[in-house]
Amino acid sequence: DSKSISTLKTTKDKVELIFGWIQIVIVENIGTGVLSIPPPVLSRVFQEFHSGMVAFHSAKKITDIPFPFPYAQTCDCLLILH
Numbered sequence: 497d498s499k500s501i502s503t504l505k506t507t508k509d510k511v512e513l514i515f516g517w518i519q520i521v522i523v524e525n526i527g528t529g530v531l532s533i534p535p536p537v538l539s540r541v542f543q544e545f546h547s548g549m550v551a552f553h554s555a556k557k558i559t560d561i562p563f564p565f566p567y568a569q570t571c572d573c574l575l576i577l578h
Contacts, residue, residue: 516544518545
């Protein structure tokens, strides 16, 4: 719907928002009987979602932490001298 699209456009944490929406849809559809999944399989689904989010946040940490400028300049100088 248009409210969800506008929320998605304005939020800073798009991945976390969509992750939450997917979890809500899964839980709602289990309650209504649309997803008749055995509990061990269902718990594995949530474990895999969580593992994906952990990997996403690990990758995000790499991009959020800046590379030290003096180290980069030293590497450039050493490459030029080599």
